[in-house]
Amino acid sequence: MNLAQLLQDIARRQPDAPAIRSATLELTYGALVDRIARLAGTLTAGGRRPGDRVVLWMENCGEFFECLFGCWAAGLTAVPCNAKLHPREIAHVISDCGATLLLTTPGLVSGAHDAQLDSEIICTGTAAYERLFDGQPVAQYASEPEDLAWLFYTSGTTGRPKGAMLSHRALLAMSLTYLADVDLLTPKDIKLHTAPLSHGTGLYALPFFLKGAQHVVLPGFDLEAVAEVMTQNSNVTMFAAPTMLTRLVNSPLAQEIDPSHIRTIYYGGGPMYVADLKRALQIFGPRLYQIYGQGESPMTITGLDRESHVNDVGPPLEERLASCGVARSGVLVRVVDEDDRDLPPGEIGEVITKSASVMTGYWNNPDATAATLRGGWLHTGDLGSLDEHGYLTLRDRSKDMIISGGTNIYPREIEEVLLRHPSVVEVSVVGRPHPDWGEEVIAFVVIKDGEKVAESELDRLCLENIARFKRPKAYRFVGPLPKNNYGKILKTELRRQLDLERSS
Numbered sequence: 001m002n003l004a005q006l007l008q009d010i011a012r013r014q015p016d017a018p019a020i021r022s023a024t025l026e027l028t029y030g031a032l033v034d035r036i037a038r039l040a041g042t043l044t045a046g047g048r049r050p051g052d053r054v055v056l057w058m059e060n061c062g063e064f065f066e067c068l069f070g071c072w073a074a075g076l077t078a079v080p081c082n083a084k085l086h087p088r089e090i091a092h093v094i095s096d097c098g099a100t101l102l103l104t105t106p107g108l109v110s111g112a113h114d115a116q117l118d119s120e121i122i123c124t125g126t127a128a129y130e131r132l133f134d135g136q137p138v139a140q141y142a143s144e145p146e147d148l149a150w151l152f153y154t155s156g157t158t159g160r161p162k163g164a165m166l167s168h169r170a171l172l173a174m175s176l177t178y179l180a181d182v183d184l185l186t187p188k189d190i191k192l193h194t195a196p197l198s199h200g201t202g203l204y205a206l207p208f209f210l211k212g213a214q215h216v217v218l219p220g221f222d223l224e225a226v227a228e229v230m231t232q233n234s235n236v237t238m239f240a241a242p243t244m245l246t247r248l249v250n251s252p253l254a255q256e257i258d259p260s261h262i263r264t265i266y267y268g269g270g271p272m273y274v275a276d277l278k279r280a281l282q283i284f285g286p287r288l289y290q291i292y293g294q295g296e297s298p299m300t301i302t303g304l305d306r307e308s309h310v311n312d313v314g315p316p317l318e319e320r321l322a323s324c325g326v327a328r329s330g331v332l333v334r335v336v337d338e339d340d341r342d343l344p345p346g347e348i349g350e351v352i353t354k355s356a357s358v359m360t361g362y363w364n365n366p367d368a369t370a371a372t373l374r375g376g377w378l379h380t381g382d383l384g385s386l387d388e389h390g391y392l393t394l395r396d397r398s399k400d401m402i403i404s405g406g407t408n409i410y411p412r413e414i415e416e417v418l419l420r421h422p423s424v425v426e427v428s429v430v431g432r433p434h435p436d437w438g439e440e441v442i443a444f445v446v447i448k449d450g451e452k453v454a455e456s457e458l459d460r461l462c463l464e465n466i467a468r469f470k471r472p473k474a475y476r477f478v479g480p481l482p483k484n485n486y487g488k489i490l491k492t493e494l495r496r497q498l499d500l501e502r503s504s
Helices: 003-013 029-045 063-073 087-097 106-114 127-131 168-181 205-210 223-232 242-249 252-256 274-284 306-310 317-322 366-372 411-418 455-465 491-503
Strands: 018-021 026-028 053-057 077-081 101-104 120-123 148-154 162-167 190-193 214-217 236-240 262-267 288-294 297-304 332-336 349-354 378-386 392-397 402-404 407-409 424-434 438-447 474-477
Touching: 003 029, 003 063, 003 168, 003 205, 018 029, 026 029, 029 063, 053 063, 053 087, 063 077, 063 205, 063 214, 077 087, 087 106, 087 148, 087 162, 101 106, 106 120, 120 127, 148 168, 162 168, 168 205, 168 297, 190 205, 190 223, 205 214, 223 236, 223 242, 223 252, 236 242, 242 252, 242 262, 242 274, 252 274, 262 274, 274 288, 274 306, 274 317, 288 306, 297 349, 297 378, 306 317, 332 378, 366 378, 402 424, 402 438, 407 411, 411 424, 411 438, 411 455, 424 491
Parallel strands: 018 214, 053 077, 053 101, 077 148, 101 120, 190 214, 190 236, 236 262, 262 288, 438 474
Antiparallel strands: 018 026, 148 162, 288 297, 332 349, 349 378, 378 392, 402 407, 424 438
């Protein structure tokens, strides 16, 4: 079973139906499948074998999807990466997974060459890219259900990204769960992509492709462009990080959108404030669906459906809107203590889950796999509680993850970069609430006695090693960091200090 094979069935039924529309590419389903087969033929003729990895480091464009399905048609593993990542971070991904080919886009290709990546680099919009489609089309590779389809690199508290292995079976299960819980799609549906295709919107493109829907790809989240698509089309579905949804509902452009043109706005990737959610419901009506998942269980752990946003079911409305819903179809969710024993309703513990959507494990990292998938359950690292109705409310992030603009940022990764400065003794990175982005990165830094460090030096160090969006937005030069009796830095105390600054 191969997801690219399933796309062939759609093309046979509706070869002239629009599949992809973007600034650089427009394809029908018939043309898309033809280009996929030719790309697979070129990749196969080039000596790549089933299971080999291809990194897709691409800005949002229609070409992303032909590359994704082309990899699968050849039996290869796609490794989509956030376009915001630093070239050195991409170099680590390429080295870790052993990829020999990087497919990229004009805005990123110079950084790829500057980093001297250990792989072939081909950029969209070039003659080299178009030659990829000059090959003889080949039959779709007959993958096994457990063959690796999508290698999803998700940063961890160890400071190095880990590759979550998602099989064809896992991605199909994810897609079927969408069709069971969110929408039963048809070829008349339109999926609007404004968030990075390497993450949630790209993953949930798959159920839309499997139902023959049209995909409209925008370079990014532009309010005017979003409003234009929603005004000129019907049956539009879009993924939005909470910050994106808040920006949309607070824009005058939201009043110009006919809510009946919107099929669904599914949101997730960070906390959604209840007041903002209520405003979105006032403007768009019951067309919202909240998703809770992570790279290790892509987009599929719990969900808060349309009815739970507005109707009198389960817990009181305020509590429901503050939750992230109930377990998705075919998904088991528990909240457990340190010994993996179930906790009673209302008590806070770690959220664990089991389903066909869960990853196989971490690429080339058996220790992390064993720790995360112990007992056959995915241990999310998130702290939450279940109520008596089965609604899950996230209480904290046990791994101190920061979510800014719907993107996960892991403090340890930033801390390790800042500690490379010879004058830095200690550093601790925390998130501070931000009205637009949800959270922003703040670094508390301890400098050696008698020495001085300019913020610009630390900024430069970060920009040379990690993505710009991970760089601290402010630095606090302090004395010894607060610690408990075991020497562990008290990040709660640092957050309290930031709260006092805001209130003073």
